[in-house]
Amino acid sequence: MEKTETLKDSLGSYVPAAYMLPLRIGVGWMWLDGGLRKLVLAPQKVNPASASFVLGKFVTFLPHSGPFEGFLKFMLENPSLGSPFLIVYSVLELVVGTLLIIGLFTRLAGFGGALMAASLAPAFWLGSTCEDEWQIGSLLVAGGVVLMLSAAGRRYGLDSYLYRRFGDRGVLNTKLLRHIKLW
Amino acid sequence: MQRQDVIALTFAIIVAVFILGTGQWAYGNLYGPLHNYSKKPMVDIVSVSATNFDNHTYLLLNITDVNGPDAYQTSIPIIVVSNTTFSLTLNSTQIYTHTVKIIQAPWNLNKKDGVSRVGGLELWLGSEATYTIIVSKLQPGSYTITLYVPEVPAVSASFTVSAGA
Incomplete structure (x- = not known):
């Protein structure tokens, strides 16, 4: 019988890596959905000439933007400047979401997802958004960190092939970076 | 460890x-x-002025909404212009009828402020606009304009109508 990939904790108990699959699917789909909506299902959202242009929502951040007010107004008055950023961000959402779901470079994707979620933090306080935005962002940060730390893609993910073929590989073979695994 | x-x-x-x-x-x-801050709107009167022309007074009302939901607009269905001897109340239909021009702030990218028969003046969170509202000619003097927003206290500002026009 094939040995199950496990996460061993300090007490010697084992957590099957397969248990990370629901988290991979959940967090991954949240990111994939963000990119899918903007780039595929409603591409007018990234069109600065459209009334649906997502960055138009920046206006709702203005009342509590403090020192960022000038920057936000500049972006609102020059929407064509924000469009490339929005497209790149949406592509990243698609990539991170897809990688997490298929379990490829899961740790890197988890790290990227956590950073992207943390980057949304200004929306928590710049806008007078309801607490839901904070809850979603916080859970995506925590989920991304867990997926980054665990070898979540080594079971039911393409990382399992990479692990079997190449073993544990650090990002770079330096004192610090070799501890950060690629998959 | x-x-x-x-x-x-x-x-x-x-x-x-x-x-x-x-x-x-x-x-x-x-x-x-x-x-x-997302629960209740807070309308802020940025500026208000009035100019008499012919037999009418042109009210220039610059307003913004600084709190409240971001998914739908804040409504101002009643406006009262008054002083110690005079009072004029405009309901939403009258506000709609008497509003002749809306100048959007340049940052109102796709959230345009507007006016409707039901809601009166309608503002998006964070956007700003100057409404030109025509009313019957006001006599020279000081006035207060009061905007009534559902669920929150009314907001007021003072303005003066000069004798010159």
């Missing part, structure tokens, strides 16, 4: 600090006071 424990605790602290910090920062949900 094993290496994985150190890593787990380190990242747990980072995540906890992020969550608790942003929660307190944005909503005061760690030790209070709780605040959530």
Whole structure:
């Protein structure tokens, strides 16, 4: 019988890596959905000439933007400047979401997802958004960190092939970076 | 303590600090006071002025909405212009009829402020606009304009109609 990939904790108990699959699917789909909506299902959202242009929502951040007010107004008055950023961000959402779901470079994707979620933090306080935005962002940060730390893609993910073929590989073979695994 | 424990605790602290910090920062949900600016609108009168022309007074009302939901507009269905001897009330239909021009702030990208028969003046959170509203000619003097917004206290500002025009 094939040995199950496990996460061993300090007490010697084992957590099957397969248990990370629901988290991979959940967090991954949240990111994939963000990119899918903007780039595929409603591409007018990234069109600065459209009334649906997502960055138009920046206006709702203005009342509590403090020192960022000038920057936000500049972006609102020059929407064509924000469009490339929005497209790149949406592509990243698609990539991170897809990688997490298929379990490829899961740790890197988890790290990227956590950073992207943390980057949304200004929306928590710049806008007078309801607490839901904070809850979603916080859970995506925590989920991304867990997926980054665990070898979540080594079971039911393409990382399992990479692990079997190449073993544990650090990002770079330096004192610090070799501890950060690629998959 | 094993290496994985150190890593787990380190990242747990980072995540906890992020969550608790942003929660307190944005909503005061760690030790209070709780605040959530998305619940009720807060209309702010940026400026108001009046000019008499022919037999009418042109009110220039620059307003913005600084709190409230971001998904739908704030309505101002009643406007009252008054002083000690005079009072004029405009309901939403009259506001719609008497509004002749709306100048959007340049940052109102796709959230345009407007006016409707039902809601009166309608503002998006964060957007700003100058409404030109024509009313019957006001006599020279000082006036107060009061905007009534459902669920929140009315907001007022003073303006003067000069004798010159």
